[in-house]
Amino acid sequence: MQKWRRKQNAVYLAFIIPALLFFCTFFLYPFIKSLWLSLTDAYGYNPRQHFIGLKNYAEVLKNPGFLNSLKVTLLYTAFVTVVANLIALGLSFLLDGNVRFKKIFRAVFFLPNLMSLIIVSFIWVFLYGSVYRSFVDWLRIPEDFWISWLGNRKMALISMGITAVWQCAGYYMLIYIAGLQNIGRELVEAAQMDGAGTWAVIRYIKFPGLIPVIGMNSVLLITAGFKTFDIPMAMTSGGPAGATTTIALQIYNTGFRSNRTGYATAQAVILFLMISCLTGLLYRFQGRGEEKG
Amino acid sequence: MKSGRHRTRSRGLGITVVTLLIALIFFFPVLIAVINSFKTKGEILASAIALPAAPAWENYVAVVAATDFLQVFLNSCLVTGGGVLLNLAISSLAGYGLARWRRRWADLLTLLFLSAMFVPFHTIMIALLTTARNMRLTGHLWGLILVYCGLQCPIPVFLIKGFSGSIPLELEEAAMVDGCGIVRMFFMIVLPLLKPILATTAVLNVLWIWNDYLLPYLILGKPLTIPLSQMYFYGQYNQQWHLIMAGFVVSTIPVVLFFLLMQKYIVNGIAAGAVKG
Incomplete structure (x- = not known):
């Protein structure tokens, strides 16, 4: 019997090995290598690197380019997290009510999420450029009131944020709809029986029931926001004058444009530390909120 | 009333x-x-x-010819299909193995897979590209498939492990008493039971790989998949918006059709997040 068990365990181990091999080659090894590279003066793909201690990290924390990208990323993430959450919540309340053609509406709101971010970005470049100009011409708005959507330092980040919200809101809406369906029908019906109106039901039953889901969506939105790359790369290449250069784009530029791979990896490790601290904190915070509730 | x-x-x-x-x-x-x-x-x-x-239908004709759309579309299908299927094969084996292997090692390995979810792609990007170059994987579609297969692992392995744990052991033991080996039992009994979770992870990974830009750009270096081809085309046909938009429509149609066919799995897969939270 024991021999049989041992044989069985060997089979289970054999089942795990292929995935483990792939995982170690394309994730674990590059991850450990990243930690090492961030401590070296690696340049391009030159295999010769020298250990330079924490010099890269010291430089990152003093570098105005990196600090700027950190600021840009934080502002962008805050904007997208708040606005996308609000819109997704609103849409989910609408579609949870007695709307007709629910499935069609759900598909329409989700549609942008199916498109590649590259395509989404270019469509919005077109909207902010040609389409906006056509509208302005058509409505004969005087030039003084024109908005430079992507050319203005302050506006460009918001324009990018609007694009991101349009693309992702449908995704978070689906999570909220599922969350609303988890709230017992009986609870809602009982409240309605007691004379609660639509608003009261939303305010006192549906919204409190969704609080854990709001927490989770915020974690997802914040981590996605910190990793934003495609939209600024395609829409503005990080401009004007670095106003939309996110951390991910900054890492890319440092590593592949300036070829300072060691230094870029130090920035990338800092990104990793920020994201893991943030998610850890948020999950902890969320867990405590649930215990209280 | x-x-x-x-x-x-x-x-x-x-x-x-x-x-x-x-x-x-x-x-x-x-x-x-x-x-x-x-x-x-x-x-x-x-x-x-x-x-x-x-x-102006001629826009579409021009774009399909200029981007070699059919070839690019087939490349995208190959990378997406290959990456997802290969990944499902190894992830379901590993997820099941981890669920049934009663050793402390199994928990440690699960934790290892799980911790990968905290690491953003950009953190390992440069080292991963170096690894891929050293393994001579760059520039090839199959190289990209292998890299995706490794990068996708964590979530499917974790989900399948959870799901396998809920399969009653008696079912498997009964099959084995009847003289069925573990490997055959896995394919005959466990795999069919895993179908719903496999379908869900597959469709979500399909959407991810199909639209991914950065990794294919780094690994392939040539506009071989749809997002790369659109990016390249945009650069080449600067300001020729009639062609660019036609390209966008053509490249988006396949994924919209996929959504309409797989809507149930996609919606369920995304909604699973709400239940987890």
Whole structure:
């Protein structure tokens, strides 16, 4: 019997090995290598690197380019997290009510999420450029009131944020709809029986029931926001004058444009530390909120 | 009773109109892309919001030829299909193995897979590319498939492990008492039971790989997949929005069809997040 068990365990181990091999080659090894590279003066793909201690990290924390990208990323993430959450919540309340053609509406709101971010970005470049100009011409708005959507330092980040919200809101809406369906029908019906109106039901039953889901969506939105790359790369290449250069784009530029791979990896490790601290904190915070509730 | 029903119906109409208006705003960018893909260059210059005099189908013909669309589309299908299927094969084996292997090692390995979810792609990007170059994987579609297969692992392995744990052991033991080996039992009994979770992870990974830009760009270096080809085309045909928009429409149609076919799995897969939270 024991021999049989041992044989069985060997089979289970054999089942795990292929995935483990792939995982170690394309994730674990590059991850450990990243930690090492961030401590070296690696340049391009030159295999010769020298250990330079924490010099890269010291430089990152003093570098105005990196600090700027950190600021840009934080502002962008805050904007997208708040606005996308609000819109997704609103849409989910609408579609949870007695709307007709629910499935069609759900598909329409989700549609942008199916498109590649590259395509989404270019469509919005077109909207902010040609389409906006056509509208302005058509409505004969005087030039003084024109908005430079992507050319203005302050506006460009918001324009990018609007694009991101349009693309992702449908995704978070689906999570909220599922969350609303988890709230017992009986609870809602009982409240309605007691004379609660639509608003009261939303305010006192549906919204409190969704609080854990709001927490989770915020974690997802914040981590996605910190990793934003495609939209600024395609829409503005990080401009004007670095106003939309996110951390991910900054890492890319440092590593592949300036070829300072060691230094870029130090920035990338800092990104990793920020994201893991943030998610850890948020999950902890969320867990405590649930215990209280 | 009658008046109550009438009231809910009319209220349903009001909310439907509100939703319709918001849906129109949401749909506007897509509509603009579609309309302008049927216009001539001159018509777009004159106005980007007017309708075309006659649909300019020649835009589509030009784009399909210029981007070698059929080849690029097949490449995208190959990378997406290959990456997802290979990943499902190794992930289901590993997920099941981890669920059944009663050793402390199994928990440690699960934790290792799980911790990968905290690491952003950009953190390992440079080292991963170096690894891929050293393994001579760059520039090849199959190289990209192998890299995706490794990068996708963590979530499917974790989900499948959880799901396998809920399969009653008696079922497997009964099969083995009847003289069925573990490997055969896995394919005959466990795999069919895993179908729902496999379908869900597969469709979500399909959407991810199909639209991914950065990794294919780094690994392939040539515009071989749809997002790369669109990016390249945009650079080449600067300001020729009639062609660019036609390219966007053609490249988005396959994924919309996929959504319509797989809607149930996609919605369930995303909604699973709400239950987890």
